[in-house]
Amino acid sequence: VGDCLAGRNLPVRGGTEVHGADVAEAVIRLLQAPKADIAGKAFNCSDLYVSTRDIATAVRTSSGRDIAVPGEPAGRAGFNVMDCSRLEQLGMTFGGNDRLQQTVDILTAHHLERGG
Numbered sequence: 001v002g003d004c005l006a007g008r009n010l011p012v013r014g015g016t017e018v019h020g021a022d023v024a025e026a027v028i029r030l031l032q033a034p035k036a037d038i039a040g041k042a043f044n045c046s047d048l049y050v051s052t053r054d055i056a057t058a059v060r061t062s063s064g065r066d067i068a069v070p071g072e073p074a075g076r077a078g079f080n081v082m083d084c085s086r087l088e089q090l091g092m093t094f095g096g097n098d099r100l101q102q103t104v105d106i107l108t109a110h111h112l113e114r115g116g
Contacts, residue, residue, distance in 0.1 A: 001107040004059040004067050014051030014073045016081050019099050022047055029090040044082035047094040058104035
Protein backbone atom coordinates (compact mmCIF):
# COMPACT_ATOMS: atom_id res chain seq x y z
CA VAL A 1 0.00 0.00 0.00
CA GLY A 2 2.77 2.39 0.93
CA ASP A 3 4.66 1.67 -2.30
CA CYS A 4 1.48 2.31 -4.33
CA LEU A 5 0.86 5.65 -2.62
CA ALA A 6 4.52 6.63 -3.03
CA GLY A 7 4.36 5.97 -6.78
CA ARG A 8 7.02 3.26 -6.71
CA ASN A 9 7.20 0.64 -9.43
CA LEU A 10 5.45 -2.52 -8.29
CA PRO A 11 6.56 -6.04 -9.16
CA VAL A 12 4.22 -8.10 -11.30
CA ARG A 13 3.39 -11.11 -9.14
CA GLY A 14 0.56 -12.85 -7.37
CA GLY A 15 -0.46 -15.83 -5.31
CA THR A 16 -3.16 -17.24 -3.11
CA GLU A 17 -3.80 -15.34 0.09
CA VAL A 18 -5.86 -15.64 3.22
CA HIS A 19 -6.55 -12.88 5.75
CA GLY A 20 -5.28 -13.39 9.29
CA ALA A 21 -8.83 -13.09 10.66
CA ASP A 22 -9.87 -15.93 8.36
CA VAL A 23 -6.98 -18.08 9.58
CA ALA A 24 -8.07 -17.44 13.17
CA GLU A 25 -11.66 -18.37 12.28
CA ALA A 26 -10.46 -21.57 10.62
CA VAL A 27 -8.46 -22.54 13.71
CA ILE A 28 -11.49 -21.92 15.94
CA ARG A 29 -13.68 -24.01 13.64
CA LEU A 30 -11.18 -26.87 13.77
CA LEU A 31 -10.78 -26.68 17.54
CA GLN A 32 -14.53 -26.74 18.05
CA ALA A 33 -15.29 -29.47 15.50
CA PRO A 34 -16.16 -32.98 16.64
CA LYS A 35 -13.05 -35.15 16.44
CA ALA A 36 -14.83 -37.57 14.13
CA ASP A 37 -15.26 -34.76 11.57
CA ILE A 38 -11.57 -33.84 11.43
CA ALA A 39 -9.51 -36.86 12.50
CA GLY A 40 -7.01 -37.95 9.88
CA LYS A 41 -8.03 -35.25 7.38
CA ALA A 42 -6.04 -32.39 5.88
CA PHE A 43 -7.65 -28.94 5.77
CA ASN A 44 -6.57 -26.28 3.28
CA CYS A 45 -6.89 -22.64 4.28
CA SER A 46 -6.65 -20.24 1.36
CA ASP A 47 -9.11 -17.66 0.15
CA LEU A 48 -8.34 -16.06 -3.18
CA TYR A 49 -5.71 -15.26 -5.74
CA VAL A 50 -4.35 -11.73 -5.27
CA SER A 51 -1.89 -9.96 -7.54
CA THR A 52 -0.06 -6.68 -7.12
CA ARG A 53 -2.50 -5.42 -9.77
CA ASP A 54 -5.43 -6.28 -7.46
CA ILE A 55 -3.80 -4.49 -4.54
CA ALA A 56 -2.93 -1.40 -6.60
CA THR A 57 -6.50 -1.26 -7.93
CA ALA A 58 -7.84 -1.48 -4.37
CA VAL A 59 -5.48 1.33 -3.27
CA ARG A 60 -6.65 3.44 -6.22
CA THR A 61 -10.28 2.88 -5.18
CA SER A 62 -9.55 3.61 -1.55
CA SER A 63 -7.40 6.69 -2.03
CA GLY A 64 -9.03 8.27 -5.05
CA ARG A 65 -5.52 8.79 -6.44
CA ASP A 66 -4.28 7.94 -9.89
CA ILE A 67 -2.20 4.95 -8.78
CA ALA A 68 -0.07 3.18 -11.39
CA VAL A 69 -1.51 -0.29 -11.82
CA PRO A 70 0.86 -3.04 -13.02
CA GLY A 71 -0.14 -5.76 -15.43
CA GLU A 72 -1.23 -9.24 -14.46
CA PRO A 73 1.29 -12.03 -13.93
CA ALA A 74 1.49 -14.30 -16.97
CA GLY A 75 0.40 -17.43 -15.08
CA ARG A 76 -2.75 -16.12 -13.40
CA ALA A 77 -5.15 -17.97 -15.68
CA GLY A 78 -3.61 -21.32 -14.75
CA PHE A 79 -3.27 -20.59 -11.02
CA ASN A 80 -5.57 -22.68 -8.83
CA VAL A 81 -6.78 -21.67 -5.40
CA MET A 82 -6.73 -24.64 -3.01
CA ASP A 83 -9.92 -26.55 -2.33
CA CYS A 84 -11.12 -25.43 1.10
CA SER A 85 -14.43 -27.28 1.05
CA ARG A 86 -13.59 -29.24 4.22
CA LEU A 87 -13.32 -26.00 6.18
CA GLU A 88 -16.46 -24.69 4.51
CA GLN A 89 -18.29 -27.85 5.62
CA LEU A 90 -17.42 -26.80 9.19
CA GLY A 91 -19.16 -23.46 8.57
CA MET A 92 -16.13 -21.46 7.45
CA THR A 93 -16.77 -18.45 5.21
CA PHE A 94 -13.77 -16.56 3.86
CA GLY A 95 -13.72 -12.78 3.61
CA GLY A 96 -12.80 -12.69 -0.07
CA ASN A 97 -12.50 -9.48 -2.03
CA ASP A 98 -14.65 -7.54 0.46
CA ARG A 99 -12.21 -8.23 3.30
CA LEU A 100 -9.27 -7.45 1.01
CA GLN A 101 -10.77 -4.05 0.14
CA GLN A 102 -11.58 -3.33 3.81
CA THR A 103 -7.99 -4.11 4.78
CA VAL A 104 -6.60 -1.95 1.99
CA ASP A 105 -8.95 0.86 3.07
CA ILE A 106 -7.57 0.70 6.62
CA LEU A 107 -3.95 0.58 5.46
CA THR A 108 -4.50 3.40 2.95
CA ALA A 109 -6.13 5.63 5.57
CA HIS A 110 -3.23 4.96 7.93
CA HIS A 111 -0.64 5.88 5.29
CA LEU A 112 -2.51 9.02 4.24
CA GLU A 113 -2.88 10.14 7.86
CA ARG A 114 0.89 9.86 8.18
CA GLY A 115 1.46 11.95 5.06
CA GLY A 116 1.74 9.08 2.57
